Amino acid sequence: MELVLFLQSAALVVTVHATQFDEMSPFQVPIRDVQVLPDIPNSFMKGIAATVGEPPQNIVLLPWPELNNTWIYDQAFCNRGCIDNSRCCQARRGNYYIESKSTTWVNTTNITVAGGASTETESQADTTISKLITSSFGGTDTFTLNTTSDLADFPVGVPTVKWDDGPIMLHAMGMGTNSTILNALFKAGRIGSRVWSIFWGRMWVDDDDAIDGSVVFGGYDEQKTIGRGYTQPLDFSEDSGCWTGMKVLISKIALQDMNANLLEPSVQLTACIVPQHQLLLNGPSSIISNFELTTGMKINNFSWGLHGGAYRYNTSALFDSDLTISLSIGLDIYIPSSQYLVPLVDIDNNGSRVVDKSQQELLIGVVHDSVTTLGRYFLTAAYLMVDLDANTFTLWQAKPTSDSKLVSRYGNTAILNAGESSRLSTGSLAGVVVGAVAGVAILGLGILFCFRRIHRPPRGSQTAMEPPNPTHEANQLSELPVLDTTKSSPTPKHELHGSPAAVSEMSGQTHHHTYEMDGGTLLLG
Structure with missing residues (x-):
């Protein structure tokens, strides 16, 4: 009877866990x-x-x-x-x-x-x-x-x-x-965690090369990442000056074909990643000056369209050179020229979008006495994941592809692949859980058998013929470890809407550590 009840409980666990896995993809x-x-x-x-x-x-x-x-x-x-x-x-x-x-x-x-x-x-x-x-x-x-x-x-x-x-x-x-x-x-x-990720996609290119972007809730798209991911704590401290918490240090902005660095010698820029911002980068005016000095291009206007703040140039003076933004954490982001030198784009009075290819816009703006920003076009070449539960963000070089393989993030670990190109079925998940439960069942029965053998009276003794005492057996079983339900669960707490914003434990830190992610697994340092 005990075995039947145990197996029924195990079957219930399989059903519940398989359903939870499937629903929380x-x-x-x-x-x-x-x-x-x-x-x-x-x-x-x-x-x-x-x-x-x-x-x-x-x-x-x-x-x-x-x-x-x-x-x-x-x-x-x-x-x-x-x-x-x-x-x-x-x-x-x-x-x-x-x-x-x-x-x-x-x-x-x-x-x-x-x-x-x-x-x-x-x-x-x-x-x-x-x-x-x-x-x-x-x-x-x-x-x-x-x-x-x-x-x-x-x-x-x-x-x-x-x-x-x-x-x-x-x-x-x-x-x-x-x-x-x-x-x-x-x-x-x-979703199983408060994690979100973003890739902006590729636009202003031929239809065959255009790629939609995406926002993933509860994980990230492994198929759109290349190599290792670099993880840093969210930093909202006053010293960082970064209102999104995603602060990085730019060590180099290089025109690849020109072998030229657009930053001043020995200068590193503190930058804030702002995914909704309309440009690639907003920074010191020296970046624009060095760009024109290196390329020979001269500005003819400013943009007031959808890329407000960009610098406008004639197409006849343009060149084709990719741009590399190097971060101090060791990550280089390679941005094709088509994603930072784009056509003039605006919305007409009737609401239609107008694209003027006779003029091009350099998606680099200028800020004075303010932190440098990396905007949405940075995310045409970089992939970003934000883990609010862990208070971290992770960057990869992005792989521009329409393929998708979604990976769940629970805590600091990638657990479940659930994308279109690789998804475990509910039956497969149930099989995994069945195997685990079966193993636990065999181990539990073995322990129970040995426990009873140890406490069985020797043959021939006077007590061997006495009927079993249910009270005595119950007392002995009660000596097994009992789960203390008064202790708090290690599961991280989440603030639901309507509650005050959580105070970031990383705020104000002066020593920030960077962790590497390889193959979707967080490597803690």
Whole structure:
């Protein structure tokens, strides 16, 4: 009878664990061209397609690692004069969200009351972001990233004043340390960890060479990484000056065919990775000066289009040389010329995207008295994973491919391959668990057999003929180790939406260690 009960329990464990493995596989959403206006065929903006409300309203978002909440623009935002033309604004914003047309919208005074994060960002460097919560109103509605990730009563904020960098424009999906979207997916059992990863893809090339990007929730895409990954702690300290926490040190910016370093001699740049930023790099003006001195190219204008802040050049003066950004951690990121010298791109007054190939834009801008930034075009050649549970981020050289192999991240270990090109079925997972349970069962029965043999009275003794004493046996079995349920679990705690943002333990550290990842396995140093 005991054996039957044991095997029934083992079978239940197999079913539960196999189901949990299958349900908590990572998933990805594409970063691609999305038609914003149904009546304008070429009204494309590149980002993540999502829907809000019931009936669903289509919007386009970008991930913001410094935000905790998700912010969605309504029609009134454009009417307040952010962009003069309403159709142009509607396209550049990734469509309006009209809360009055959603039957599931519930209005609140602000996003915190709606259940959102009470603190918007770890960094206090950007005062406009820190005022978002108090200057906006909020509410809850149904939010959908793909057909399998509906989130009911999801808290969203609706900005009422201009707060973001104009060229970035699209709706903002907060992916910060207390991200409401990651918390909600984790709480719903859709992902097994608060990990996200991003590859921007390749654009402004021939159709055969164009590649959609992606954001992975709950892991990363192993197929889009090359070689070792380099892991560093998220650093929101005031000394770092990096509002996303992803601080790196640039040791060299080299034009490969010219054998020239665009940095000044003996200069290293502290840079902040900002995935939603519209350029490859924003840095000191000396980078532009050295670029023109090396190439002989001369600026003819500045860009006011989708690549605002870029420098504009005539195509007749262009050259073809890849760029290498070398980081002090030992990682070199090779960026093809097609991803940092791109056509002039803008949104016309009717909302359509206009591409002018007679002019090219150098996706390097200039900042004064501010930290250097590495933007979305850096992620055309680098692959980024952010692990909020471990408080780290990891960089690889990116492999530009449409192939995919998603890998779950639990704690500091890659456990489950669940991508399109390599996915264990529920049956296979159950087989693994069955084998483990069978091994434990055999070991347990063996221990129980030996235990009883040891305590069996010798033959011929007077007590050998006495009937077994159930109370005595129960007392002896109770001497086996008992699980102390009062002790805390080693599983890391996660803050769910509505709770105050967690204070980063890495903040303020002066000694940061870098770890290498080889073959998807974290090597702790």
